[in-house]
Amino acid sequence: xxxxxxxxxxxQVSRQFxxxxxxxxxxxxxxxxxxxxxxxxxxxxxxxxxVLGLVGExxxxxxxxxxxxxxxxxxxxxxRLWLGADTCTxxxxxxxxxRLAVQLVHQDAQSALNPxxxxxxSIGEASVVxxxxxxxxxxxxxxxxxxxVGLDPxxxxxxxxxxxxxxxxxxxxxxxxxxxxxxxxxDEPTASLDVSIQAQVVNLLLDLRRRHRLSLVxxxxxxxxxxxxxxxxxxxxxxxxxxxxxxxxxxxQAHHPYTRTLVEAAFGTHAGTAGQVEVLSAATxxxxxxxxxxxxLTGCSLHMRCPWAGPQCxxxxxxxxxxxxxxxxxxxxxxMV
Amino acid sequence: xNTPALAVSDLRIGIRRDGAPxxxxxxxxxxxxxxxxVLAIVGExxxxxxxxxxxLPGLHQPPVTIRSGSIRxxxxxxxxxxxxxxxxxxxxxxxxxxxxxxxxxxxVQRVQTHLIETIRAHRPMGYEEARERSRxxxxxxxxxxxxxxxxxxxxxxxxxxxxxxxxxMALVNDPAVIVADEATTALDVTVQGEILREVxxxxxxxxxxxxxxxxxxxxxxxxxxTVCVMYAGQVVEQGPAGAVLAQPAHPYTRALLDCVPxxxxxxxxxxxxxGAPPSAGQWPSGCRFAARCPMVRDDCTRxxxxxxxxxxxxxxRSVRCLHPLTP
Numbered sequence: 001x002x003x004x005x006x007x008x009x010x011x012q013v014s015r016q017f018x019x020x021x022x023x024x025x026x027x028x029x030x031x032x033x034x035x036x037x038x039x040x041x042x043x044x045x046x047x048x049x050x051v052l053g054l055v056g057e058x059x060x061x062x063x064x065x066x067x068x069x070x071x072x073x074x075x076x077x078x079x080r081l082w083l084g085a086d087t088c089t090x091x092x093x094x095x096x097x098x099r100l101a102v103q104l105v106h107q108d109a110q111s112a113l114n115p116x117x118x119x120x121x122s123i124g125e126a127s128v129v130x131x132x133x134x135x136x137x138x139x140x141x142x143x144x145x146x147x148x149v150g151l152d153p154x155x156x157x158x159x160x161x162x163x164x165x166x167x168x169x170x171x172x173x174x175x176x177x178x179x180x181x182x183x184x185x186x187d188e189p190t191a192s193l194d195v196s197i198q199a200q201v202v203n204l205l206l207d208l209r210r211r212h213r214l215s216l217v218x219x220x221x222x223x224x225x226x227x228x229x230x231x232x233x234x235x236x237x238x239x240x241x242x243x244x245x246x247x248x249x250x251x252x253q254a255h256h257p258y259t260r261t262l263v264e265a266a267f268g269t270h271a272g273t274a275g276q277v278e279v280l281s282a283a284t285x286x287x288x289x290x291x292x293x294x295x296x297l298t299g300c301s302l303h304m305r306c307p308w309a310g311p312q313c314x315x316x317x318x319x320x321x322x323x324x325x326x327x328x329x330x331x332x333x334x335x336m337v
Numbered sequence: 338x339n340t341p342a343l344a345v346s347d348l349r350i351g352i353r354r355d356g357a358p359x360x361x362x363x364x365x366x367x368x369x370x371x372x373x374x375v376l377a378i379v380g381e382x383x384x385x386x387x388x389x390x391x392x393l394p395g396l397h398q399p400p401v402t403i404r405s406g407s408i409r410x411x412x413x414x415x416x417x418x419x420x421x422x423x424x425x426x427x428x429x430x431x432x433x434x435x436x437x438x439x440x441x442x443x444x445v446q447r448v449q450t451h452l453i454e455t456i457r458a459h460r461p462m463g464y465e466e467a468r469e470r471s472r473x474x475x476x477x478x479x480x481x482x483x484x485x486x487x488x489x490x491x492x493x494x495x496x497x498x499x500x501x502x503x504x505x506m507a508l509v510n511d512p513a514v515i516v517a518d519e520a521t522t523a524l525d526v527t528v529q530g531e532i533l534r535e536v537x538x539x540x541x542x543x544x545x546x547x548x549x550x551x552x553x554x555x556x557x558x559x560x561x562x563t564v565c566v567m568y569a570g571q572v573v574e575q576g577p578a579g580a581v582l583a584q585p586a587h588p589y590t591r592a593l594l595d596c597v598p599x600x601x602x603x604x605x606x607x608x609x610x611x612g613a614p615p616s617a618g619q620w621p622s623g624c625r626f627a628a629r630c631p632m633v634r635d636d637c638t639r640x641x642x643x644x645x646x647x648x649x650x651x652x653x654r655s656v657r658c659l660h661p662l663t664p
Contacts, residue, residue, distance in 0.1 A: 166613065195596045
C-alpha cells in the first residue's frame, strides 16, 4: 500500500445546520429546532496529484463537503487531516501554510468577487497580507497571474461588473493561484457559463493543474463533465457518499442504484437505441422525488425511492464497502438473501 | 386543418436605446410548428433566443420592439393585434413557461388559486368545476397526488414540482402552443429527464405544439422534432433535429456539439470554441461566426452569409454558411 499520507483526509466528518422555522425560532427550545445534516459521516481522502470528482444533485451536500475539505467550514464532528496531521492541532506558521495550501474556487464567480474592489486588489490582497510578496510588486505579480489564466494583464484595473462571466471565472482562479496552493477545490466551476465557454474554463483548470502540479477536487452536478476529468469520482446523496470509483467503472458498472440513475440521466440518450432509452427511463421514474434531508435516520436514505429495496434497507444503514477493486458502494443489494 | 399551430416568418427584433440608433438583436427568424410537434431553439447567451421566446406571446417590453415580420398563431396574425385581443389569446391559446418557477408563482397564493384564476380569466366557469379541471391539469403535468397539491403553497414544493405546477398552468386551458424558455435549466438532471418525458407525452397526447428554448443540446436530442440553431441574432441552421444533430452542416453547430461533455472521450482536453460571441450592435460585416470558425476562409469575413436551403438532403434543411460542411 501507499504509505505517503493523503493531502486532505476527512474521517467520519459530519456537518449539521440548525433549521429554524420562521423568525420566532429564538422562542423555541433547542430540542424543537430540527438539525439538518448537510454532510454525514464522510470518509474521504484526496491523494497527491489526483483529480477527485464530487457529483450529486442539488441539496446532496456537495458544496458543504467542498467547504469542509477546504477547511473553510469546521466539521460538527469528525476530523480533517492535512498531510496526516489533524488541522485543529496546527498552530502558527504550520496552520497558516496548511490553510493557504488548499484554495477554494467558489461556485458563483459573480458573488465571489467584491464588486467594489478592482481585479488587481482582489487577486493580490491575500499575497500581500500573508507576506508572500512585497506590496510594491503586487502589480507585476497580478499581471503575471492574469496572463496565466489567459486574460489581458490590463484587466487589473477593472471592476468585476465590467467583466463577462467567463472572465470572472478566470479571475477567481487567478485569485486562488496567487497564494501558491497545492490543492484547488473548484465548486461548480462551469455552472452558469455557456457551453463553448465552459470548455475553455475546464481546459484552463487542467492546464493550471499540470503547470503547478496541483491536486484538484472538482465539484459538479454534471457527471458527463466530471467523467472526462476525474481520476476518481465520489457520488453524494443526502449528505452521504454512496459510491466511489474510477470514472470508467462508475459509468460502465455502477453498483449503487443512485449512481445508475445519475448515469442514465447524463448519458441516457447516448446509450444507443431508442429501446434502451425507454428501459432506462422507466428505472429513473421509479425512484420518484427525493425527500427532505431531515428526520429519519435509520436505514438507507434511498430506500423510499429505490426499486430494488428489500426489508433490511429500511432498518440497517448500508456502509461503504469494496464491491470491486477500487470501487466502494454503500448498498445492501448483493449481500441480500 | 393545414394551418400550423405557430408560423413565424422573417421576425426582426430591435433594441432601442436613448439617443442611439435601434440595434437589431434578432433578424430573419422564420419557422413553423405543427400541432403535436416540438421545435427547439438552441443558442448561447446573447444569441437572441430568449428575446424570440418573449416576443412570441407578445411579452417583450420596451426598449425591445418587433421591427418587422409576422407571428401567426393558428392563422391569426399577432403583430399589430390590440392589447386586449392579445391578452385573450395569451394564457388560452399560447402560454409561456419561464426558467425560474419560484418567480412565476405567487408566494402568497395556493397552487389552486393560480390554476383556477388562469381558467376563469378566459371563460366563465364555476369554482368547483374549475378546481376539478385544475386537478386534472396537475395530473397531466405529472404532479403526484394532485388533489393534495392543489392546497399547497409554492414554498412547500421542490423545484421540480414547482416547474410542473407552472407547466400545469400553461396547459390548463389547452393552448395550441406552449413556449418554454430554459424551463428545465435550473433543475437537477434526473428531474429534468422526467419533465422532458412528460412534455413529449403531452405533445403526443394533447396535440400541443411546443417551442422549447434551451442552450443544452442534450435537451434538444431528447425532445425536439425540429431545431433552430441561433448564433449572434441569426438562425444559422435549421431542420429536423435528428438530421441536424447527426450531421451538422454549419461549423457552429458542429463546434457546439463537440463541446458537449457526454459526447467526448476521457483523458484529453475538452473541445472548445475559442473566443466569445459578438454582442448585439457589434455584429461583424461578414459571417458572424467567422472570427471563431475553425474552417474560416477569406470570403467569409467579407460576404454576409444568407440562410439558404441545403441541397442534397431529403428533408428540408437550411444553413447560413458560405461553405457548409458536407455530410
